[in-house]
Amino acid sequence: MEEEARCFLRRFVEEFPAALKEDDPLPVNTPSHQVSVEELHGESLELGLRLLAARGAPLGLSALLCQAALSQLLKDDLSAFHVPCEAESDQEEEDKLVLFQSEVVQRLFFNKLIAVALSWQQDLPLCPPPSPRPLLCSVHAIKNTRRKMEDKHVVLAEFNELFGTQDGVERAYYAVFDGHGGVDAASYSATHLHVVLSKEEMLHRDAATAFKSAFKRTDNMFRGKAKREHLRSGSTGVAVLIQGQELTVAWLGDSQAILVRKGQAVTLMDPHKPEREDEKQRIEDLGGCITYMGxxxxxGTYSVSRAIGDFDQKPYVSGEADCSTIQLSGEEDYVLLACDGFFDVVKPSEVPDLVLKGLQQTGDSEEAGDLSSEPPVSGVGQRVAQKLVGHAKAEGSSDNITVMLVFLRPPEQLLVQR
Structure with missing residues (x-):
């Protein structure tokens, strides 16, 4: 890893030999004109990771660079970048937030990132050793026949490196978000949920409690952005944190995750749908109703009963996540995360055979419509998600489809055991 890191840093500092000037365009556009103090952390990391990924940076190095740059940024006095008070004059006193001019403060972040890269190119710090059991992740996403792509996904095997966690416990985070009414809520969740989760005090002791709090906090944060920018979108979501030998899944709405152990599907969760009896009762107890309209x-509005966003239907559409945790025994094959564009046409019990079939088919060319962020790759397991997406489309799904498989042991072993 050290030589690969040095090679990348040499290329990077050739492209960015000095700090960006005030009139230089940002290398990655910011998603908003204003950003709150809480949002600054997630937005900066997202922009930094996108910049480095586009230039082929090793994933571990990217996480470490962004973490170091953000740490330096947060030590600075950023009051000069506050949005003038008159821009917030239409807000109630209790709702006022400290907001920054996003482009200006992110220029400072990029300059911190460039400075760290220049320093490390001269004197590379000791990097943590790679995971002794890196998890292969196969992910594929298509817009399908929909007019817009409103799904987002996150693959973060470098959770500890990104947040500077050094407690000896390996962590990896994976998530799929399925937006509706626009992509804003899904994008926001993909940018901020894992950052909020990393700050939860209970994370190391009780990941389920930490996840519930993180989902609720992310929903509240998005409420502020939605109010400022007049957004009306929502997003379901499912997220998995692997922490040591423990796997925790958290979800809102009908995006799902299933575990496969020794070739058999294991139920991890029950998706939130309006017709689920307890969800129906909860909504009716609040004075709402569910109606059948196709x-x-x-x-009579949303077809999901829990989501981030959808504030015009809160609290009927709840922002309270559910969670479950299992201990990993070493016999688990993989965990699959997907949106309803997949699970509306594929039963969880069908997944093991579909994955096995996908593992047996290697070397096929990529299908059109690929919107995944992964580079073209080959090898056993890498294209399985693509096969599953293709199957869902062939079965009649017209929705956006995102499928992510996280192999908990080498996929070659799954072929041998069958």
Whole structure:
């Protein structure tokens, strides 16, 4: 890894030999004009990781560079970048937030990143050793026949490196978000949920409690952005944290995750749908209703009963996540995360055979419509998600489809055991 890191740093500092000037365009566009103090952490990391990924940086190095740059940024006095008070004059006093001019403060972040890269190119610090059991992840996403792509996904095997965690416990985070009414809520969740989770005091002791708090906090943060920018979108989501020998899944809405152990599907969760009896009762107890309009909908609007966003239907559409945790025994094959564009046409019990079939088919060319962020790759297991997406489309799914498989042991072993 050290030689690869040095090679990348040499290339990077050739492209960015000095700090960006005030009139230089940012190398990556910011997603908003204003950013709150809480949002600054996630937005900066997202922009930094995108910049480095586009230039082929090793994933571990990217996480370490961004973490170091952000740490330096947060030590600075950023009050000069506050949005003038008159820009917030339409807000109630209790709702006022400290907001920054996003482009200006992110220029400072990029300059911190460049400075760290220049320093490390001269004197590379000791990098942590790679994981003794890196997890292969196969992910594929398509817009399908929909007009827009509103799914987002996150693959973060470098959770500890990104957040400077050094407690000896390996962590990896994976998530799929399925937006509706626009992509804003899904994008926001993909940018901020794992950052909020990393700050939860209970994370190391009780990941499920930490996840519930993180989902709720992310929903509240998005409420502020939605109010400022007049956004009306929502997003379901499913996220998995592997922490040592423990796997925790958290979800809102009908995006799902399933575990496969020794070739058999293991139920991890029950998706939130309006017609689920306890969800129906919860909504009716609040004074709402569910109605059938081609599918079951909350108050005749959304077809999901829990989501980030959808503030016009809160609290009927709840932002409270559910969680479950299992201990990993070493016999687990993989965990699969996907949106309803997949699970509406594929039963969880069908997944093991579909994955096995995908593992047996290697070397096929990529299908059109690939919107995944992964580079073209080959090898056993790498293209399985693509096969599953293709199957869901062939079965009649017209929705956006995102499928992610995280192999908990080498996929070659799954072929041998069958």
């Amino acid at each position: 599918c079951w909908r909350v108050n």
